[in-house]
Amino acid sequence: MSHIIYPTTNLKATETMTMERGEGVYLYDNHGKRYIEGLAGLWCTSLGYGNQELIQAASDQMAKLSFSHMFGGKTHESAMQLSDKLSAMLPMDNAQIFFGNSGSDANDTHIKMLRYYFDAIGKPEKRKIIARERSYHGITVAAACLTGLDVNHKHFDLPIDALGILRTDAPHYLHGALAGESETQFVDRITNNLEQLILCEGPETIAAFIAEPITGASGVIVPPEGYYEKVQAILNKYDIFFWADEVITGFGRTGNDFGSTTMDIKPDMMSLAKQLSSAYMPISAAAIRGDMYEAMIDQSAKAGVFGHGFTYSGHPVAAAVALKTLEIYERERLFEQAAVKGEYLQKRLQAYADHPLVGEVRGKGLIAAVELMADKAAKKPFADGRVGSYMLQACQNHGLIIRVVAGSAVAFCPPLIITEAQIDEMLEAFDKALADTMAWVTVEGLMAA
Numbered sequence: 001m002s003h004i005i006y007p008t009t010n011l012k013a014t015e016t017m018t019m020e021r022g023e024g025v026y027l028y029d030n031h032g033k034r035y036i037e038g039l040a041g042l043w044c045t046s047l048g049y050g051n052q053e054l055i056q057a058a059s060d061q062m063a064k065l066s067f068s069h070m071f072g073g074k075t076h077e078s079a080m081q082l083s084d085k086l087s088a089m090l091p092m093d094n095a096q097i098f099f100g101n102s103g104s105d106a107n108d109t110h111i112k113m114l115r116y117y118f119d120a121i122g123k124p125e126k127r128k129i130i131a132r133e134r135s136y137h138g139i140t141v142a143a144a145c146l147t148g149l150d151v152n153h154k155h156f157d158l159p160i161d162a163l164g165i166l167r168t169d170a171p172h173y174l175h176g177a178l179a180g181e182s183e184t185q186f187v188d189r190i191t192n193n194l195e196q197l198i199l200c201e202g203p204e205t206i207a208a209f210i211a212e213p214i215t216g217a218s219g220v221i222v223p224p225e226g227y228y229e230k231v232q233a234i235l236n237k238y239d240i241f242f243w244a245d246e247v248i249t250g251f252g253r254t255g256n257d258f259g260s261t262t263m264d265i266k267p268d269m270m271s272l273a274k275q276l277s278s279a280y281m282p283i284s285a286a287a288i289r290g291d292m293y294e295a296m297i298d299q300s301a302k303a304g305v306f307g308h309g310f311t312y313s314g315h316p317v318a319a320a321v322a323l324k325t326l327e328i329y330e331r332e333r334l335f336e337q338a339a340v341k342g343e344y345l346q347k348r349l350q351a352y353a354d355h356p357l358v359g360e361v362r363g364k365g366l367i368a369a370v371e372l373m374a375d376k377a378a379k380k381p382f383a384d385g386r387v388g389s390y391m392l393q394a395c396q397n398h399g400l401i402i403r404v405v406a407g408s409a410v411a412f413c414p415p416l417i418i419t420e421a422q423i424d425e426m427l428e429a430f431d432k433a434l435a436d437t438m439a440w441v442t443v444e445g446l447m448a449a
Contacts, residue, residue: 024050039411039413043253044273046416047415048415051278054278057320057321058320070313076314079319082326091267095270097286099285099313100273100286100310100312101310101313107137107138107143108142113308116296120298121295126204127207128165128206129166129208130208131166131168133169134170134215135147136212136218137212137271142163144158170218171187174379187227191231198234198240209240210243211231212245212249213246213259214249216367223263228263232266244259252275252365254342269287270286277322278321281315281318329416338365342363346364346365348423357438358434366412366418369405371408374447387446389404397436398430400430
């Protein structure tokens, strides 16, 4: 055993698989076994493995300028070009960009910039943030407080209340609807709950509402029709920012440039990472509206400095790789391709909706989930994670890398470069794993009679 403390791992079950190399949409372990990548690494390797253009971009930048920090007004061409490119792409007014290293630190940065901004405009009491149940927004202390998953809170004693994090309903009709409640009634009820929370806390104390347009780690939840329209109307009514966490849904994943476009969201703030560089280099971006940034300028001058930044903010190699990634997306029209191949994936997955083990199939573009259930008629999930763990291993046995999230939801998020033939290959392995899991569940008596 090595001396690594492994992330998001049962520390009694480490080093269960050693990956040795990757090529395109395939990974190979240290025994030479080939796997098709069904989750784009961790929702991030959009261009697959071994992309020579990205490797060359990193090498060229390392040879030219391997590092330069951005403190004290220093800058370099790669970061400036990347910020301008992003600002032009984002569905925001005059977006201004702060660079970091991960989606988690982008969300931490946003919490600090919210406070900095509202202090600058004389509203320091406006600092609470509404996040949803079953949400995922990262694992640094502040980002983990935004996250609404119990496993990311347990034993960490997080300062959720001290940071002013509030909770509202998860927009998952399958598990959140009351008996006999239509989707429209469900949306009306949970958005009314949101408005009542705002009124109870005081709108003057609430800075922002954060949401992934379509969730990732909480189960690939696609909110019902009309949900975001009603949410945005409420936020606009009470002068509360919409903060779109696009760490997973950004850059073509949902079949559009951003998940906000797919779900008709007009964000005031955006968090970006993962597919920004196809995960070839760690980089994130926290984007805010131009007017927010303008209000912060004099504040920083009075303090002497905007006192936030990372050693690797705008790292020149990461920025160069991200620029090349965006160039490839545009040149190869990968967002449009993701829409076409995503439609194919979603159609293929819907064929599993009638399977006795499948409670729901959901998704948009090239992100989806197939949720396994103990009793689909009663919408009853499995009591623990054993079935999900078995399914995960069964997929790996058949040469497919996926991830099981939110108990027993099998998540799919293949690289954007995947072909329809490779989608067929991916689902052939999934089909075999589902059959294995069904046989095991039956023997173990875990299905409803």
